[in-house]
Amino acid sequence: MLLLQFSTSHYCRKARLALGYKGIDYQVENLTPGLHILKLRSLTKGLTTVPVLMAADEIIADSTAILKYLEKVVPFPSFIPAGEKEKNQAWLLEDWLDESIGVATRFVYYNYRAGEGKAIDPSLSSQIIINIVGQQYKITPARVKLAEERLENALKILEYWQNQPYLVADKLSVADIAATALLSPLALIPSYRQKYPWLFARIGEIHQQCREKLPPGLN
Numbered sequence: 148m149l150l151l152q153f154s155t156s157h158y159c160r161k162a163r164l165a166l167g168y169k170g171i172d173y174q175v176e177n178l179t180p181g182l183h184i185l186k187l188r189s190l191t192k193g194l195t196t197v198p199v200l201m202a203a204d205e206i207i208a209d210s211t212a213i214l215k216y217l218e219k220v221v222p223f224p225s226f227i228p229a230g231e232k233e234k235n236q237a238w239l240l241e242d243w244l245d246e247s248i249g250v251a252t253r254f255v256y257y258n259y260r261a262g263e264g265k266a267i268d269p270s271l272s273s274q275i276i277i278n279i280v281g282q283q284y285k286i287t288p289a290r291v292k293l294a295e296e297r298l299e300n301a302l303k304i305l306e307y308w309q310n311q312p313y314l315v316a317d318k319l320s321v322a323d324i325a326a327t328a329l330l331s332p333l334a335l336i337p338s339y340r341q342k343y344p345w346l347f348a349r350i351g352e353i354h355q356q357c358r359e360k361l362p363p364g365l366n
């Protein structure tokens with residue numbers, strides 16, 4: 148299998164964690180932001196985001212669709228809880244983390260990298276990319292504030308994770324994979340590291356279980 152990705156994207160990390168958990172051999176192709184559209188448009192019937200997984204029989208765009216595909220072709224080890232109630236709960240968390248929380252993380256992370264966190268990579272090329280991302284996603288101070296509030300609320304909801312290894316039932320599920328990947332950019336922001344040490348402990352454990360390299364800030 149070949150994973151088309153941006154190396155720094157947290158949604159691509161989500162796909163890599165899932166591939167790693169399943170023990171699947173795969174290659175990655177790192178696309179250049181901007182030029183990626185030329186490659187993806189013809190492959191995905193209109194979706195222009197990464198990750199995209201090219202499997203022998205199918206091309207799968209969108210990280211959630213990739214998780215579903217992987218569970219179908221490699222059922223064991225499973226990352227879907229067995230019970231109906233737990234299964235619904237895991238997918239509900241996965242969808243919320245994907246559609247709402249991953250977006251909030253992006254706002255907070257790029258806002259940090261453009262300001263206080265500039266020193267992480269002050270190179271011109273990095274600052275140009277951060278600027279382009281800021282414009283593409285319309286990252287304004289008002290929207291950053293809403294994203295910070297959304298994250299604070301999310302981390303209150305997820306607080307129970309500090310007392311148990313997995314978000315749903317007693318096995319790793321799509322909820323843990325989504326939370327781990329989509330909150331991992333916060334590991335570079337000192338205020339989150341100080342306030343939520345339990346979160347980064349869980350992020351580290353799930354990476355280990357999925358045989359994925361730790362994200363920047365935890366490596």
Ligand SMILES: N[C@@H](CCC(=O)N[C@@H](CS)C(=O)NCC(=O)O)C(=O)O
Pocket residue numbers: 153156157158159195196197198208209210211245
């Ligand atoms: N819900 C999508 C989100 C993917 C996404 O937003 N990917 C970003 C990188 S983090 C992207 O490809 N952006 C480029 C673009 O929008 O053209 C998924 O889960 O795959």
